[in-house]
Amino acid sequence: MNKDILVCGVGGQGTVLASRIIAAAAMDEGSPVHSAETIGMAQRGGSVTSHVRIGGEAYSPMIPFGAADMILAFEPGEAVRNLRYLRRGGTAVVNTAAVKPVTESLKGTGYDGSEMTAYLGKKCDCIFVNAEEVCAPFGSSKFFNIIMLGVAAGSGHLGLSRETLLKQIEKNVPARFLDVNIRAFNAGIEIAGQANANLKGER
């Protein structure tokens, strides 16, 4: 089985850790894995993408346009920026809470992500998550990447078992934050379950 997963967002959101957990979990399940990170010049605030390619039939380190089975977008504008990677019929998990760049503050373009969310809804199957809302019970936005992993796992499109993902979360987060990370992961699974039920309802 070949799966191409693209994780994108803004530097500082924890996308790199999320992609590493996906890669490590896939390896645990016995699949060959390749990944590539394209990181901007800035430490924080720039666009970041991680390409995770699971399976033996991947040659290019980056996912070709129109090939990704799933996009995990931590920011709505970044979801649109990377939408060309998604294959027809692929799924996008999208955070609707925008990260406003400095240029927006300087020029006052009014960017708030809503236009992006509306566009995405027209173009592909989406599971929308609002980071501010879902992170509120956790008191910090730093668990958002694990929530996103939970949504991906719960959607059924990731092709990885929850157990292997959890095992890798355990390995990759500090022990004192493990409990809250497990709760974050489960919260993500619940969000996906709700979204799937809604999608079925619509059809």
Added chain:
Amino acid sequence: MKRYVMGNGAIALGALSAGVRLVAGYPGTPSSEIIETVSKVPHEGVHLEWSVNEKAALEVAAAAAYSGARAMVTMKQMGLNVASDPLMSVAYIGVKGGLVIVSADDPGPISSQTEQDTRRFADFCRIPVFDPSSPEEAYEMIREAFEYSEKYSTPVLFRPTTRVCHAYASIETPDAFTPGAYDGFERDPSRWVIFPRLSYLNHGKIEKRNEEIGKDFSSFRFNTVEGKETGKAVIASGVSYTYVKECLKGRDDIRLIRVATAFPFPEEFILKALNGVEEVLCVEELSPYIEEQTLKTAGKHHLPLRVSGKLDGSVPHNGENSVELCSGILDRFLGIRTGREQTDLSDAPALPVRPPVLCAGCPHRASFYAVKQAMKGKKAVFCGDIGCYTLGNAMPLDMVDTCLCMGAGITMAQGLSHMNPDTVCFAFVGDSTFFASGMTGVVNAVYNEADIILCVLDNSTTAMTGHQPHPGTGRNMMGNVVEKVSIEKVLEGIGVKKVLTVDPLNLEESVRAVRECAGEKGVCAIVFRSPCVALTKPEGKCAIDAGKCVNCKKCIREIGCPALIVSDGQVTVDRNLCTGCGLCGCVCPVKAIGKEGET
């Protein structure tokens, strides 16, 4: 054991498994993680260092190789320019232990000043070059690079590109590494002392040897041929090979030739691979090196062959390749369709731009702002340099008038001061760049009586490339705490008459220091010292008193800190980004910004 590593990690582990005894280099994207990987795995018996620059690194490593030990040097492609002085000469002298010079190229360029091609350097100094296309291959190939280096007693170049350096793969490696045995340096002036006569003799030997290596490379296992012969063939190298392979997935009716050793060119291999081929397309990044060699081979052997690539416009000269770019090129060349179906996105809304900016709380922002404030209304020019602080060019700071190469800011400020005596000439240099190639420029400026103000932006790390230590940090890569080399003492020793040290986050003090220096003749220096925010714990956060704030947005307009955002029309602080540096508070005309809990 299986390890999931970056291409750079694979290079490091490959070198360790080849018994490398000394690894030296200077940080530079995309090469920095090689040395960092060595430092993170057990490497007892290996001397590891961040050298002050690439020239120093190569000289240290060459001497290790003279001693019979295996040595590796790492750098980015422009570092090879700095190291080119010893490189050209050591190519004539040769080595005893294997010497592999890793020079990572950056097609795009993604984070470099040039799109230069290390393969040209290999040709220029007449030494072999290896070109891996994936992390797995890099791991295997670097071990062979050491073997070739010893077999032919020559330094060799190893040239990965950004996409190989930063790709991840799982690699089976030994659990622990054993450094190789070596004899130690044996005195032999007829071999190790370069003189015109020796260079003359060795030049002849080197050209003869390269013919042999070209034949040897013709059976090199990473020079490969796939697919049936149908009159048309594609030659690819490096990561472009993986793009072409991705496009041609599932077909075997197109001959795909991969060249992993561009110099010395494996002529016999190419002749055999092109047997029966009438048209060949060369897909490579940076310069059309393989294309030119293929043309040369075709001419030499009178082959009825049409060669296309960069030289006939089929492949772009600049920028990096990609699956999509290669797909279009292959479709035109082969008359097939390789692309995938894509959703039409021509109606997408305008995307937010995220240009690289200085981090929230970065002390460089405060330093630039202090100089800008002090020079308001005066004629001044600001020479930048290579590092995070190049981002001082972004609006609203707009404080970089020139930027050329490592250390050039100082000497360019000097040149400007001679030609523009009515202008106050500033040079901004980071701490690591100062040690790498700034010091000689200061000597030059003092000796030649320039009137410049040197601003050393000392954040106690090499931040842009991922926080490597340097002589001013008091730590080295052997894990030892060492005496810090003092920038102030170096400047005083050189003869800089006025050397001031300020905390850039103290705006008032900083502005005063700049004004004080602006009235002086000769070379003055201000060391702006404050640690990189990525390495320190923030001391609280800033908060805006909405009652006092008049929403004039001066804070945003003046300093452009990413932590200042407009939310529902009101200026607010993004708590996730703010480090509590307090610069915005210094700028606020109504004193509405303070530390959280204090406003």
